[in-house]
Amino acid sequence: MSEKPLRVLVAKPGLDGHDRGAKIIARALRDAGMEVIYSGLRQSPEQIVNAALQEDVHCIGLSILSGAHNVILPRITALLREKQLDDVLVVAGGIIPDPDIPRLKACGIAEIFLPGTSTQTIIEYIKENCSGQ
Amino acid sequence: MGRTPTGQTRLNKSKRRWEEETLAPSWKRFPPRLPEFTSISGHPIQALYAPDDLEGFDPEQELGFPGEPPYTRGIHPGMYRGRLWTMRQFSGFGTARDTNQRFLYLLRQGQTGLSVAFDLPTLMGLDSDHPTASGEIGKCGVAVDTLADMEVLFRDIDLEAISTSMTINCPAAVIWAMFLAHAEKSGFSWARLRGTLQNDILKEYIAQKEWIYPPHPSMRLVTDTIAFAAQNVPNWNSVSISGYHIREAGSTALQELAFTLRDGIEYVETAIRAGLEVDDFAPRLSFFFNAHNDFFEEIAKYRAARKVWHRVMKERFGCKDSRSSMLRFHAQTAGCSLTAQQPHNNIVRTSIQALAAILGGTQSLHTNSMDETYALPTEQAATIALRSQQILATESEVANTVDPLAGSYFVEKLTLELEKGCWEYFEKIDAMGGMVAAIERCYPQKEILDAAYRYQQAVERGEKVIVGVNRFVVDEEQPIDTLAIESGVADKQLDSLRRVKANRDGTAVRRSLAELRRAAATDENLMPFLLSCVKAYATLGEVCEEMKQVFGTYEEPVF
Numbered sequence: 001m002s003e004k005p006l007r008v009l010v011a012k013p014g015l016d017g018h019d020r021g022a023k024i025i026a027r028a029l030r031d032a033g034m035e036v037i038y039s040g041l042r043q044s045p046e047q048i049v050n051a052a053l054q055e056d057v058h059c060i061g062l063s064i065l066s067g068a069h070n071v072i073l074p075r076i077t078a079l080l081r082e083k084q085l086d087d088v089l090v091v092a093g094g095i096i097p098d099p100d101i102p103r104l105k106a107c108g109i110a111e112i113f114l115p116g117t118s119t120q121t122i123i124e125y126i127k128e129n130c131s132g133q
Numbered sequence: 134m135g136r137t138p139t140g141q142t143r144l145n146k147s148k149r150r151w152e153e154e155t156l157a158p159s160w161k162r163f164p165p166r167l168p169e170f171t172s173i174s175g176h177p178i179q180a181l182y183a184p185d186d187l188e189g190f191d192p193e194q195e196l197g198f199p200g201e202p203p204y205t206r207g208i209h210p211g212m213y214r215g216r217l218w219t220m221r222q223f224s225g226f227g228t229a230r231d232t233n234q235r236f237l238y239l240l241r242q243g244q245t246g247l248s249v250a251f252d253l254p255t256l257m258g259l260d261s262d263h264p265t266a267s268g269e270i271g272k273c274g275v276a277v278d279t280l281a282d283m284e285v286l287f288r289d290i291d292l293e294a295i296s297t298s299m300t301i302n303c304p305a306a307v308i309w310a311m312f313l314a315h316a317e318k319s320g321f322s323w324a325r326l327r328g329t330l331q332n333d334i335l336k337e338y339i340a341q342k343e344w345i346y347p348p349h350p351s352m353r354l355v356t357d358t359i360a361f362a363a364q365n366v367p368n369w370n371s372v373s374i375s376g377y378h379i380r381e382a383g384s385t386a387l388q389e390l391a392f393t394l395r396d397g398i399e400y401v402e403t404a405i406r407a408g409l410e411v412d413d414f415a416p417r418l419s420f421f422f423n424a425h426n427d428f429f430e431e432i433a434k435y436r437a438a439r440k441v442w443h444r445v446m447k448e449r450f451g452c453k454d455s456r457s458s459m460l461r462f463h464a465q466t467a468g469c470s471l472t473a474q475q476p477h478n479n480i481v482r483t484s485i486q487a488l489a490a491i492l493g494g495t496q497s498l499h500t501n502s503m504d505e506t507y508a509l510p511t512e513q514a515a516t517i518a519l520r521s522q523q524i525l526a527t528e529s530e531v532a533n534t535v536d537p538l539a540g541s542y543f544v545e546k547l548t549l550e551l552e553k554g555c556w557e558y559f560e561k562i563d564a565m566g567g568m569v570a571a572i573e574r575c576y577p578q579k580e581i582l583d584a585a586y587r588y589q590q591a592v593e594r595g596e597k598v599i600v601g602v603n604r605f606v607v608d609e610e611q612p613i614d615t616l617a618i619e620s621g622v623a624d625k626q627l628d629s630l631r632r633v634k635a636n637r638d639g640t641a642v643r644r645s646l647a648e649l650r651r652a653a654a655t656d657e658n659l660m661p662f663l664l665s666c667v668k669a670y671a672t673l674g675e676v677c678e679e680m681k682q683v684f685g686t687y688e689e690p691v692f
Contacts, residue, residue, distance in 0.1 A: 015253035015269050017342025020383050020469075023582055024589050040689065041342055044265065066253050067508070067618070071268025097507045097615045115473045115506045116602040118593045 006130050007057040011039040011048045013076065014066035021093060022063040028119035029061075029126070045075040053083055058130045061122075062092040062109075069096055069104065077108035089130050093117065144184045156180070173427035173597065174385035175587065176550070182542035190545065195440075199535045202447075204439040205548070206536040207494040208459045213532035217245075219497035220522045221298060223465065225250030225275035226509050227622045228629075229285035232275040236290060238512065242519055246497060247290070248298040250274035250509075251308070258304035258345050260674030261626045270623040273509065274300075278630045278674070280667050283311040284318070292316050296327035298373070298463070298497075303345040305332035306354045307676045310663040313366070329370035329419055329463070332358055335396040336375045338572045340382035340581060342689070345677060348569045350684035354659065355400060356407045361660035363414045370419040372400055373463065379577075380423035381469045383585020386434045387551055389423060391558035392568075392577050394441055398559070399568040401450055411450045415457035424486040424498075425467040431486070432538055433547035435462065435493030440548070441555050464490035465499040471506050474601035476613050479503035484521045491525060492538055498522055508615040575692040582692075630672070637670040645669045646679045653683040 010026040012019060019041060026038045037055050039048060052060050060080075062073060073092060080088060092104065093113035101112050110129060113122055170178045179186075197203055200210030209215060222239055225232045236247055252274040254266035260278050261270045270276050277283060287297075301308045309330050316326055334351040337344050344351065355372060362371035376393035384392070397418060404414055420438065425431055439460045446458035466486035471479045480503045487500050500518040502510030510518070526532055538544045565571045572578070591597040598604045645665040652662045659680075666676050 015257055015259075015265060016273070017337075018381075019342060020381070020582075020585050024383075024586055027582075027586055028589075040691075042265070066269055067272035068253075068268030095506065095508070097617070098612055099615075099617075115471075116599070118603075119589065120593060 006034045006059065006126065007037070007055060008034050008059045008061060008126065009037045009039060009048070009052050009055055009057045010061045010063070011043055011051070012041050012063050013043055013045065013048060013072045014064040014068045015042055016064070016066035017041055018065045019063075021065075022061075025061060025063070025093070025119060025122060029123060032123045034123075034126070045072060045079050048076055049079040049083060049085070052080070052085060052088055057088060059089040059091065059126050061126075062090065062094075064092065064094040064096075067095065069094065070100055073104055073109055074107040080108070089126065091122070091125065093122075141184065141188060148183050148185055167596075172386070172430040173425060173588075174387060174430060174584075175591075176385070176387070176430065182546050184542065186542050186546045187549075190549075192540070195545070195549075196539055202455070202458070203443040204459055205436050206539055208439065208461060208496075210535075212494060212535040213491075213526075214535070217526050217532060218491065218495050219246040219296070220244050220519060220526075221246035221248045221463065221497045221499055222515060222519055223248040223250050223298075223300065223499045224510075224515065225252070226273075226616070227271040227275065227618055228625050229275055229277065229282040231271070231622070233286055233288050233290075235512075235515075236286075239515070239519065240290075240295070242516060243523060244519055246296045246298065248499060249286070249300065251299075251301055252276045253343075255304070255308070255673060256301065256343050258307070258673055258677030260672045261623070261630055263674055267623075270626050272618055276622075276626045277308065277311070278626070278672050279633045279670050280311045280314055281629065281633045281670065283315045287312075287315060287319075292319070292321045293325040293327075296329070298329040298331075300331045302331055302334055302337050302341070303343055303351065304673055304677050305330050305334075306358050306659065307663055307667065307673055309358060310660065310667045311673075314664060314668050323366045325368070326366055327368045329373045330358065331373045331375060331421070333372055333375045333396065333421075335399060335568055335572065336378050336393070338687075338689075339379055339392060339396075339577045340384075341378040344687050345681065346684040347687040348572060350680075351687075352399075352403050352569065353407075353656075356404050356409075357658045357660055359400070359404050359414050359417075360407070360409055360658055362417055363409065367417075369417065370461075371414065371417050373419050373421045374400065375421040377421050377423045377465055379581060380425060380467065382581050383469070383588060384581040385584050386425065386427065386430045387554040388558070388577070388580055388584060390434050390438055390441075390551055391555040393420065393422070394438065394445065394555060395559055395562050395568050397442065398445060398449065401446075402567070405450070411446075411452050412454040412457050415446060415450070415452055416454060416459075419496075420460055420462035422462055422464050422490075422495075423467050424464045424490040424495075426470050426482060426486060428485060428489045429544055429547060430551075431489040432493040433544055433551050435464075435490070435495065436536075436544070436548045437551040437555065438462070439494070441552055461496045463497040463499070464493070464495040466490070466501045468501055468505060471501060471503070472599060472601050473506040474610060475607065476503050476506065478601055479506075480517060480521065483518065484525070487522055487525055488529075488531065491531060492536075494536060504613055504615055507613070508617070511614055511616045513614075573690070575690055579692055633670055634672070641669040642666070642671045642675070646671055646675060649676065650679050650683060653680050
């Protein structure tokens, strides 16, 4: 019997259009056997949280390179709490300066993956930390 | 090169002898380090290039002389002996006042051209008070909402003495109208303005992904600016046809070259269809390429670009003016090659990339700062980046002679291979019905994503090396200082936008916007209408929204 595959929403908040990272991660997670939903560009926190709810995902991967992470990411985690989606694992990646990381983790982002992280590291992290299985 | 057949046969024979008698035994002692050697783009590279690789190569035909067709060796006869490339650092952050200060600082440090980075709301044609602008104001560039911001941005800058490049695409026509309005109000003559509008919407659909309208009305806006520049701002580069973002999105060097030049063809065809004469506008089309890590591949790419563009303009479009077929370009070092790990190493990467752009004959150059995988550059990092160019220009002596790598068997062979690959891509895209049609079926987008994924996998298998990431890694990274945009920036910007809106003549704004909407539904050139709107201090967002009512919006097909 095979296990039910992990469902991951790869989402792109912020106004930037840099989707190379998001698309590579989406493909790598798919190749690793996960079910991946890619949100498309410039999604608002509300759109992302609604998609997570509708798609019943175990994990949300947020890719943001616009510099607006300190404003946008906490809004997403707050909305998730509001909708009682606290058990969804939220990870993020992009252009994020070190001093911002503790604040983001405190608001519920489980892990921040910086440039240079291998897709394998991300796959393993998600597999180990997803509670939804 | 260009040897008689007998001479060539003799050389081929000598090479075979060398391979068997000298090279083969040496592999026993020092076997090849890798099973196969490839460029960073995955293109196979031989152990040695020799005359037989250039059989039938006629230097007269393939290279010519600098400043003469096919311009392989450069567009200026004396290249950097006469005038160095323009050192143009892309910069912008916070409010117009903050960026104006950075511009004046860079000019005092010896920078020779300006290049404006706008923030994301501006790049998307949104005002700072739009809900989605929250958190983004002044973050990755300068916020410009109205002509009032443009006036502050260029305060104390002589626009006739210095050239200005603006990285702006979907709302390019509106931002350019603000720039022209400011120039006019300050007493500068449009005829003497020099600068560049990026204005390359095709590569937005392909790679950078900042768009508002669907491709056809977007192309109409580009054509309007091309026509307006040709008539009114004759020294202005109306489009900077950009491969930079295509490469950053993960393309190979060949894809960057081919998609960019094919975009160029699309702009020329569209302008001709709109009734323009090719030689009236083609001399003001310029190009913008990436300078990545693979030193020789990059040099060959720039040389191939000039050669192919010359042939395209002559044969496909029958241009008569020699300037129409001369490919002028700006280069920027590869942001995507920089690492967050051991960030000081980025200074070295950037210097190597800058050297490739110089040896490839660039007209202007931006060198990235070492801290850009974290944030916009600090003043110190931006200064080191500029100094790297200045060291190359003045200490390395590389600018003393024109196209120093010409005649290298390797560089010439790579140039020929890239050229050939480029024509093959043109054929495919032509068969699809052109670049807009290819974009609508996501052809270039998929090609780039596949290349990006292949490269990522090669890195993860350790086949392609990134120092500090998959080789020579340290356990403890030393943190560096980064630039933080103060949270007060957004409040200041919102305040000044409120003030502009309160003090402008509301009737004039409404009238000019209504006129714009009427004209947008016809095929009149929209530049005069945009000028009226911005002079009345209509905001960028109001103007873009007005056109949206006529043009609609674009959504990327799923692929």
